[in-house]
Amino acid sequence: MTSAATPLAGRVAVVLGATGWIGRGISRRLVDSGASVVLVARDRDRLDGLARELDAEERVLIVAADVTQSLDVDDVRAASLDRFGHVDLVTVLSGVITGSAFEGGIPADWAEMIDVNLRGLLHSAQTFAEPLLDSARQGRAADLVLLGAVSEDAHEPRFAVFNAVSAAITQLGRTLRDEYGPSGVRVHVLAPEFPHPATEAPGRDARAGRQQSPVTPESIAAVVALAAALPAGVNLAEAVLLPTARRQR
Amino acid sequence: MSALVARVRRLPEALTAAAVLFAAAIIALIWANLGGESYTDFWHLPLGVDAGAFTFHLDLRHWVNDAAMALFFAYVTLEVRRDIELGELRDWRRAIVPLVAAVAGLIVPALLFVAVTWGTGAADGWGIVISTDTAFVLGMLALVGRAMPPQLRMFLLTLAVADDVGALAVIAFAYTDDFTPAPLLLVAVGLAAIVGLRRAGVWRGAFYLAPAVVVWVGFLFSGVHATLAGVAIALLLPIASIRPADLRRAGDRVRAFQLAPNADAARTAEQSLARAVSVNERAYRTLTPYVMRVILPLFALANAGVRITADSLQGAFASQLTWGIIIGLVVGKTAAITIATAIMSRVRPGALGGLRMPQLFGLSVLAGMGFTISLFVAELAFDDPESLSRAQIGILAATVLAAVLGAAVFAILSAAERRRGDVRDRLVRPLDPRRDPVLGDAARARTTVVEYGDVSSAFAATSEEMRREMAQRFGVGVAYTFRHAATATPGVALAGEAASEQGRFWEMRDALLSEAPVESDRQLLRAASRAGLNLRRFRADVARGAGSARVAEDAADAEAMLLSDTPAFFIDGVRYRGPIDADAINAAVAVALTATLATCASSSPELTPAERAR
Numbered sequence: 001m002t003s004a005a006t007p008l009a010g011r012v013a014v015v016l017g018a019t020g021w022i023g024r025g026i027s028r029r030l031v032d033s034g035a036s037v038v039l040v041a042r043d044r045d046r047l048d049g050l051a052r053e054l055d056a057e058e059r060v061l062i063v064a065a066d067v068t069q070s071l072d073v074d075d076v077r078a079a080s081l082d083r084f085g086h087v088d089l090v091t092v093l094s095g096v097i098t099g100s101a102f103e104g105g106i107p108a109d110w111a112e113m114i115d116v117n118l119r120g121l122l123h124s125a126q127t128f129a130e131p132l133l134d135s136a137r138q139g140r141a142a143d144l145v146l147l148g149a150v151s152e153d154a155h156e157p158r159f160a161v162f163n164a165v166s167a168a169i170t171q172l173g174r175t176l177r178d179e180y181g182p183s184g185v186r187v188h189v190l191a192p193e194f195p196h197p198a199t200e201a202p203g204r205d206a207r208a209g210r211q212q213s214p215v216t217p218e219s220i221a222a223v224v225a226l227a228a229a230l231p232a233g234v235n236l237a238e239a240v241l242l243p244t245a246r247r248q249r
Numbered sequence: 250m251s252a253l254v255a256r257v258r259r260l261p262e263a264l265t266a267a268a269v270l271f272a273a274a275i276i277a278l279i280w281a282n283l284g285g286e287s288y289t290d291f292w293h294l295p296l297g298v299d300a301g302a303f304t305f306h307l308d309l310r311h312w313v314n315d316a317a318m319a320l321f322f323a324y325v326t327l328e329v330r331r332d333i334e335l336g337e338l339r340d341w342r343r344a345i346v347p348l349v350a351a352v353a354g355l356i357v358p359a360l361l362f363v364a365v366t367w368g369t370g371a372a373d374g375w376g377i378v379i380s381t382d383t384a385f386v387l388g389m390l391a392l393v394g395r396a397m398p399p400q401l402r403m404f405l406l407t408l409a410v411a412d413d414v415g416a417l418a419v420i421a422f423a424y425t426d427d428f429t430p431a432p433l434l435l436v437a438v439g440l441a442a443i444v445g446l447r448r449a450g451v452w453r454g455a456f457y458l459a460p461a462v463v464v465w466v467g468f469l470f471s472g473v474h475a476t477l478a479g480v481a482i483a484l485l486l487p488i489a490s491i492r493p494a495d496l497r498r499a500g501d502r503v504r505a506f507q508l509a510p511n512a513d514a515a516r517t518a519e520q521s522l523a524r525a526v527s528v529n530e531r532a533y534r535t536l537t538p539y540v541m542r543v544i545l546p547l548f549a550l551a552n553a554g555v556r557i558t559a560d561s562l563q564g565a566f567a568s569q570l571t572w573g574i575i576i577g578l579v580v581g582k583t584a585a586i587t588i589a590t591a592i593m594s595r596v597r598p599g600a601l602g603g604l605r606m607p608q609l610f611g612l613s614v615l616a617g618m619g620f621t622i623s624l625f626v627a628e629l630a631f632d633d634p635e636s637l638s639r640a641q642i643g644i645l646a647a648t649v650l651a652a653v654l655g656a657a658v659f660a661i662l663s664a665a666e667r668r669r670g671d672v673r674d675r676l677v678r679p680l681d682p683r684r685d686p687v688l689g690d691a692a693r694a695r696t697t698v699v700e701y702g703d704v705s706s707a708f709a710a711t712s713e714e715m716r717r718e719m720a721q722r723f724g725v726g727v728a729y730t731f732r733h734a735a736t737a738t739p740g741v742a743l744a745g746e747a748a749s750e751q752g753r754f755w756e757m758r759d760a761l762l763s764e765a766p767v768e769s770d771r772q773l774l775r776a777a778s779r780a781g782l783n784l785r786r787f788r789a790d791v792a793r794g795a796g797s798a799r800v801a802e803d804a805a806d807a808e809a810m811l812l813s814d815t816p817a818f819f820i821d822g823v824r825y826r827g828p829i830d831a832d833a834i835n836a837a838v839a840v841a842l843t844a845t846l847a848t849c850a851s852s853s854p855e856l857t858p859a860e861r862a863r
Contacts, residue, residue, distance in 0.1 A: 069778060070778045070781075070784055071774055071775055071777075071778035071784065074774070074778070074784050126783070127784070127785075130785060
């Protein structure tokens with residue numbers, strides 16, 4: 001069934017945060033690799049747009065949901081199982097990022113990052129734990145992909161809170177790996193690093209530098225596809241993606 | 250004098266209504282026996298309209314019996330519908346006993362009447378003994394049954410409602426003569442207009458008036474008794490429980506009026522307030538004083554005036570007709586209701602909901618008061634003045650006899666009840682932190698508050714406010730718990746218990762409150778999500794009925810304590826009887842707390858209620 005061109009044929013992937021910069025790349029790669037994909041994001045219009053671009057109607061389901069609402073996530077689970085019968089690859093990409101000098105940070109921004117990046121991820125991981133475990137029990141590969149921090153001691157001035165949350169996600173992934181590994185569910189933590197604008201220019205657009213980044217959504221997607229296609233007995237547990245010409249700090 | 254007026258004002262509504270009715274009957278009797286024909290002449294005065302070729306006349310008595318009484322029958326029907334859709338009759342398990350008793354109470358007296366009057370040609374009057382006078386019996390119960398549990402009144406209301414339905418059917422089918430179907434078209438047109446108004450969402454009562462008159466005229470000309478117009482119209486008036494959306498809107502408008510107190514805002518606020526309550530409910534409220542204080546007394550005045558002379562009394566008490574009525578009402582009603590209830594309580598144990606047979610016997614004796622509808626049917630059944638007079642004497646005698654006997658039974662019961670002490674106001678199961686979700690520290694609290702309620706009830710918001718204030722005011726001094734009343738929606742109660750499994754009962758309660766009215770499982774899930782529950786476990790717990798034992802226990806306790814209205818509060822194990830608003834309840838809690846602290850200070854300051862109990 002699987003071939004070199006479609007290594008993920010027969011897999012059912014859920015991409016939470018599908019319409020983001022990274023999410024779009026991963027969604028495309030998964031569809032191209034032959035997987036059925038459930039695209040999840042808050043904005044239905046953008047989901048529609050993405051689904052049109054992907055142009056694989058029979059293998060794509062879109063569900064609008066807010067990951068901070070556990071019932072929304074539960075609805076995604078129900079809709080995915082309803083449409084495709086099982087779920088064996090869950091990619092949690094939903095996240096927001098705001099940066100500033102710490103003393104100038106806005107507490108509401110911290111709350112939003114903790115809410116979306118961490119709590120949303122907890123809802124997603126918990127809600128999909130059951131279908132992933134079911135898939136593993138049936139002898140299928142089962143993967144949970146999280147985006148974590150590059151390393152615990154990464155020096156990212158102006159992104160203290162985002163980094164703290166990302167480190168928490170990394171730590172969560174490690175613990176879940178121990179908890180679910182024996183049951184056959186692989187937990188992967190990917191840590192891509194993007195160059196951040198060097199200037200101290202004010203503004204909240206943390207994504208300004210990444211359009212020129214050598215670490216692209218496509219490269220992250222390639223790692224996800226690779227991790228998912230490995231034989232079930234082996235887990236590509238953590239991957240750090242750096243720009244080759246990264247400056248030492 | 251003014252002290253007397255004030256005392257009369259404080260009497261229960263039912264009691265004043267019965268008193269006014271009684272007074273009217275006495276006045277009618279005196280008036281009819283003054284000598285001369287003034288009573289008969291007056292009630293035969295014609296009244297009507299002449300408009301060109303069109304003339305329409307009824308005598309005064311018929312204006313009362315056919316027109317004013319239509320309002321009475323509408324009122325009764327409104328009450329029946331309210332009970333069927335929102336009240337006691339909705340719960341079939343509870344309603345079945347009074348319903349069976351009511352049917353027995355319709356049939357047995359009629360059979361007894363026919364047996365006694367057999368062969369006299371008076372058997373046509375069997376409809377006289379079928380119906381209990383709701384107004385009189387409720388009034389008597391309020392007077393002589395004050396020590397009785399409130400369930401007895403609910404039982405009586407259900408019984409009376411079923412009994413009235415039977416009586417209405419009998420009047421419609423057995424006592425209609427000279428039937429001409431054509432005017433029923435008018436009835437259809439009027440009713441259609443009312444349905445149309447209802448569909449269009451018209452909520453102002455005034456718009457329903459014109460089609461109502463059309464319906465009445467149609468019934469009058471058709472020969473079917475015109476009062477049935479009241480029944481038909483009342484059956485169509487919309488009824489619904491209060492919708493939280495309407496309630497919220499009304500609240501918003503009232504607040505808007507507070508901010509800008511002008512005539513426009515007042516009008517909008519008034520309208521939205523009226524709109525929040527269904528037409529049925531408002532019509533019922535509006536009709537109550539007129540029916541109780543005007544229509545029923547007027548009817549008594551127009552119909553109870555029996556000429557009583559030595560001859561007429563002698564004739565009456567020698568006639569089988571009079572005895573048929575007395576035996577039918579006094580013996581028939583009592584026997585039928587008592588025996589039917591006794592049988593039903595054997596067939597369905599627990600269906601009496603805490604009422605005891607002696608109480609129901611007393612009630613069944615009172616049910617022999619058959620005043621209003623009996624007089625009404627007598628008027629329809631008998632044309633010759635002699636039979637009518639005998640029937641009326643029989644009715645008056647039976648009503649007085651039933652009232653006196655019933656009062657005697659209740660006097661004995663009340664004395665017994667007083668000797669037993671008032672056990673109804675005691676909480677049967679003390680607060681137990683191992684089974685009850687507790688707010689505050691049960692081990693350290695000096696006062697406990699136990700609520701029996703339903704999270705989806707209209708009063709839930711009060712409970713919520715009270716709880717917040719309680720926590721603020723008393724801190725750990727007060728432990729508070731919530732239990733499910735017998736009337737609580739089962740699905741909602743179980744959802745609360747499933748949340749309790751995750752230690753989030755109170756969060757769930759708040760979430761359910763913001764979802765109210767809870768009508769779907771989806772709302773339960775949404776509340777669970779909002780309360781921060783693990784949805785998978787929540788679903789599993791609801792599915793396996795976790796905590797259903799507690800729900801059942803709570804309901805059984807509530808029934809044993811005869812809690813009919815929710816929410817019911819127990820402060821330190823004693824039923825709180827004051828108004829259900831946060832301030833009043835918290836004030837009562839403060840009093841209880843102060844009292845406990847005072848006792849503690851005088852004995853041992855460090856002992857909590859639980860420790861002292863040991």
